[in-house]
Amino acid sequence: MPYLTRCLASLTAQTIGAHRMEVVVVDDGSTDGGTAEIERFAARHPGLFTVVRQPNSGGPAAPSNRGLELATGRYVFFLGADDHLAHEALERMVDMADACGSDVLLCKMAAVGERTVPTHVFARTAPSIRLVGDGLPWALSNTKLFRRSLIERHGVRYDEEMPAFSDQPFVMELCFRARRISVLADQEHYFAVRRADSGNITFRAGPELRLRCAAKLFATTCRFLEPGPVRTGFHRRHFHVELCQLFGPDFPALDPRVRERIVTGVAELVGAHGDGVLETLDAPQRRILELAGRGAAEALCAEAQRGPGRRTGARPARSGGSPLRGSPLVRWLLTPVRHVRRAGRQLVG
Known part of the structure; x- marks a missing residue:
């Protein structure tokens, strides 16, 4: 609350109509008046809402899985309780997915309240995009339309051992x-809101939790992708987004023991997955990860204190788009994808 009110109102106003949708609300032990608000909407819209209440699980994975157990539609869409949809969002997404035979469909996002959203992947409407080359690795939130039969056929669920970021392995x-x-x-169809108190769970996740979750992301890509440019494209994203951000301005203020554990953990991931990837990063990110690989915690503190704009080799940030844009890597990531492995069979992506 009060973000939940706008979230639920955006669902009851959907042009797809109540006869073509169901809203499964999982109240994960809310304590801010959200329960009463959910009851109010359910009473005003009989038959539209399925409401489940459960003790707080500590993260979005368990309630997301509970919602999947109850969903009956051809498609599912995950909407954060802080966020909201444009009026025509669901109708237009379903129409396009039906027309294109889409298993996964991304809708254009808009940032509200200093939230950041991907931009490169939303450069144009496209009936089909590639795993790498169109910005997908940089857009791994679960704010997408998924064909439910795909989810159930493979038994895909959120990892409930991940208090945060569990949507990323699920989406991948x-x-x-x-x-x-x-x-x-x-x-714009999806409005992603950053609360005024920055209370979104992803903003509250500590560095050690982020590191554990990053390891799960690498494990997911290695499970499904053979070594090659597609795996490199996803690992490049993981290094850039998940690992480099661990050494931001808050890093020097961490307890020295926590700093050492972060550096050690990152060094292990760099050692396991860095071959062929580190050289594709921009110079500042590459230097940070090379320092981590050497266990140079003090040097990393100095880098963090200098700030990104004053690091050796740092370049001004580009506005919008994916960090892939303008990289030499793009030239060879745009070739046909022949490195996707599904159940042991080779497929063309």
């Missing part, structure tokens, strides 16, 4: 298994 597995991934980008 479904994208790796999908026959077609589409993008609806002609207008």
Whole structure:
């Protein structure tokens, strides 16, 4: 609350109509008045809401899995309780997915309250995009339309051992298994909100939790992708987004023992997955990860204190788009994908 009110109102206003949708609300032990608000909406819209209440699980994975158990539609869409949809969002997404035969469909996102959202993947509406080359690795949130039969056929669920970021391995597995991934980008459909108190769980996750979750991301890509440019594209994203951000301005203030554990953990991931990837990073990110690989915690503190704009070799940040844009890596990542492995069989992505 009060973000939940706008979230639920955006669902009851959907042009797809109540006869073509179901809203499964999982109240994961809310304590802010959300329960009463859910009851109010359910009473005003009989038959539309299925409401489940459970003790707080500590993260979004368990309630997301509970919602999947109850869903009956041809498609599922995950909407954060802080966020909201444009009026025509679900109708237009379903229409496009039906027309294109999409297993996964991304809708254009808009940032509210200093939230960041991907941009490169939403450069244009596309009936089909590639795993790497169109910005998908940089857009791994679960704010997508998924064909439910794909989820159930492979038994895909959120990892309940991940208090945060559990949507990313979930999304990656479904994208790796999908026959077609589409993008609806002609207008903004999903409004991602950063609370005024920065209370979103992803903003509250500590560095050690982030590191454990990053290891799960690498494990997911290695499970489904053979070594090659597609795996490199996803690992490049994991290094850039998940690992480099651990050495931001808050790193020097951490307890020295925590700093050492972070450096050791990152060094292990760099050693396991860095070959062929580190050289594709921009110079500042490459230097950070090379220092971590050498266990140079004090040097990493100095780098963090200097700030990104003053690090050796740092370049001004580009506005919008994916960090892939303008990289030499793009030239060879745009070749046909022949490195996706599904159940031991080779497929063309």
